[in-house]
Amino acid sequence: MIRIVLVDDHPVVRAGLRALIESQDDLSVVGEAEGMDAALAAVHAHRPDVVLMDLSLGAGQPGGAAVTAAVRALPQSPEVLVLTTYDTESDILRALEAGARGYLLKDAPPDELFAGVRATARGETVLAPSVAATLVRRTTPGATTITEREVEVLELLSRGLGNKEMARELFVSEATVKSHLSHIYTKLGVDTRAGAVAAAIEQRIIRSSM
Structure with missing residues (x-):
């Protein structure tokens, strides 16, 4: 049993x-x-x-x-x-x-x-x-991979947090947050915070907060 x-x-x-x-x-x-x-x-x-x-x-x-x-x-x-x-x-x-x-x-x-x-x-x-x-x-070679830390940034973005608030949540500097955002934008092919969140939800990287 x-x-x-x-x-x-x-x-x-x-x-x-x-x-x-x-x-x-x-x-x-x-x-x-x-x-x-x-x-x-x-x-x-x-x-x-x-x-x-x-x-x-x-x-x-x-x-x-x-x-x-x-x-x-x-x-x-x-x-x-x-x-x-x-x-x-x-x-x-x-x-x-x-x-x-x-x-x-x-x-x-x-x-x-x-x-x-x-x-x-x-x-x-x-x-x-x-x-x-x-x-x-x-794990497919050549696939765009979002790191665990970038997923955390995306989740905080979806909650509407600014760079300073994200830095506080993640215990990193604002410069580090900006660097993560730059990498995320490049990987997802977007150039805005809203675009990054929308793309991440569409690709099922993070949940929709709605």
């Missing part, structure tokens, strides 16, 4: 996932959580094989990538399979770098979810097709 803890801030979503997962003879939901503290408590109490993790956990909560990192830092930690609506490059990279074994989208067919949970429990990597395509595109 594969033991699963669900981490999602929507009770209706958790209830639906529980009903779906427990339709399978070899899968069992042993705990639920809606944020960091509850997730760590559930993992400690139930010792699951897999944590099914949403990335957006509501206002005031750390995101799913931060919760994933905390779960994976535990002794004898379970595997983490992200199940989310977001397929942006920034979300994917943060989740995988935090230690997620796989990354599926919430529009996946049930059979794909079941197979993903089973594969994750075996320690195999599981990626939604669009996620795999994003990672392949990022």
Whole structure:
């Protein structure tokens, strides 16, 4: 039996996932959580094989990538399979770098979810097709690659922060922020802040703030 803890801030979503997962003879939901503290408590109490993790956990909560990192830092930690609506490059990279074994989208067919949970429990990597395509595109020779720091700058840009505010957020100088912006403009083929944000959203590098 594969033991699963669900981490999602929507009770209706958790209830639906529980009903779906427990339709399978070899899968069992042993705990639920809606944020960091509850997730760590559930993992400690139930010792699951897999944590099914949403990335957006509501206002005031750390995101799913931060919760994933905390779960994976535990002794004898379970595997983490992200199940989310977001397929942006920034979300994917943060989740995988935090230690997620796989990354599926919430529009996946049930059979794909079941197979993903089973594969994750075996320690195999599981990626939604669009996620795999994003990672392949990022590693294709000659492809335009936005660095992690440039993604951070783009996310701050999308929030409307000025150079001074971005420098404060990133603990760098304003000159460094201007340098990042120059590189971003060149890579995305734009010449304005608004153009950079629009291009990054269109190319699914960052999420839309709307």
